[in-house]
Amino acid sequence: xxxxxxxxxxxxxxxxxSMTLQCAQDMNHEYMSWYRQDPGxxxxxxxxxxxxxxxxxxxxxxxxxxxxxxxxxxPLRLLSAAPSQTSVYFCASITTGDPGYTxxxxxxxxVV
Amino acid sequence: GESVGLHLPTLSVQxxxxxxxxxxxxxxxxxxxxxxxxxxxxxPQFIIDIRSNMDKRQGQRVTVLxxxxxxxxxxxxxxxxxxxxxxxxCAENRGGGADGLTFxxxxxxxxxx
Numbered sequence: 001x002x003x004x005x006x007x008x009x010x011x012x013x014x015x016x017x018s019m020t021l022q023c024a025q026d027m028n029h030e031y032m033s034w035y036r037q038d039p040g041x042x043x044x045x046x047x048x049x050x051x052x053x054x055x056x057x058x059x060x061x062x063x064x065x066x067x068x069x070x071x072x073x074x075p076l077r078l079l080s081a082a083p084s085q086t087s088v089y090f091c092a093s094i095t096t097g098d099p100g101y102t103x104x105x106x107x108x109x110x111v112v
Numbered sequence: 113g114e115s116v117g118l119h120l121p122t123l124s125v126q127x128x129x130x131x132x133x134x135x136x137x138x139x140x141x142x143x144x145x146x147x148x149x150x151x152x153x154x155x156p157q158f159i160i161d162i163r164s165n166m167d168k169r170q171g172q173r174v175t176v177l178x179x180x181x182x183x184x185x186x187x188x189x190x191x192x193x194x195x196x197x198x199x200x201x202c203a204e205n206r207g208g209g210a211d212g213l214t215f216x217x218x219x220x221x222x223x224x225x
Contacts, residue, residue: 004155033212040121042201042215043156050210058212090155094210100146101213103155 002026006091006104013081013111021076021107023091031094032074033058033101034066036087043090049074081111124222131189133219135202140183144205146213147176147187151198159187159200189221197223 007022025032033048035058045058049068063085065077074093078085088108092101125131137145143164148156160171162178162185169176175188189196199220203213 031210035212035215040217042203042217043213045206045212045214048210048212056211058206059214092155092213099161100148100158101156103157105153105155 004091004093004102004104006089006107008107009105010108011110013078013109015081015083015111017081019078019081021078021089021091021109023074023076023104024072025074025091025093025102026072027093027095027102028071029093029095029098029102030071032068033092034064034074034076035090035092036060036085037090037106038087046076046089078109081109083111085109086111121217122220122222124224125192126224127192127194129192131187131192131196131221133187133189133200133221135185135187135216137183137185137202137204139204140180142204145176145178145185146203146205147174148201148203148215149196149198150201150218156201192221192223194223194225197221 004025030051034046035043037043044060046064047066049055052071055066088106090106091104094101146161147159149159150156160176162169162176173190178185199218201215201218203215
């Protein structure tokens with residue numbers, strides 16, 4: 001049981017480039033979400049999904065797209081990277097009855 | 113605006129003492145709160161949760177208190193150990209547990225030897 005796996009762990013992008021942050025969970029959790037964490041801040045919700053084929057926006061969705069074609073995977077796409085998207089990104093999942101979300105170890109993204 | 117927040121960015125305690133970390137929330141309709149611990153370079157780790165129909169919940173060395181009258185919750189850590197050094201966040205469910213979490217800014221707990 002690997003839990004929530006995020007790849008890559010580190011990434012440097014140039015402004016305007018696009019990329020996909022991968023998130024996979026092997027716990028058969030129906031609910032998944034993406035957060036960003038800026039220095040000295042708490043995590044802010046970007047997008048979330050309540051099941052395969054269903055996604056919705058969180059607090060800070062602009063500049064990001066998501067899809068959920070399978071229960072296991074929930075990729076986050078940056079369409080045109082901007083320096084303001086420099087952050088640490090966390091993916092999390094949960095199932096009904098669980099006391100709290102399980103988080104991945106994060107992807108540290110720098111946009112130059 | 114932010115729904116949940118913490119009163120202090122840094123808390124320094126002596127090893128062996130008890131630690132109390134505070135959190136204020138603004139949404140009186142919030143019904144579920146969670147405390148997370150985040151160590152450097154890692155993702156948040158679940159510590160303990162509490163529902164709004166409870167005032168207190170205890171775990172191993174940790175206790176969460178909820179005061180709905182003043183919209184305040186606290187995390188108490190007994191006999192603080194070096195391994196407790198981390199940033200602690202309170203978070204609230206946005207709705208039904210499926211819609212993600214709203215986090216406060218966090219308190220950095222520093223353990224003095």
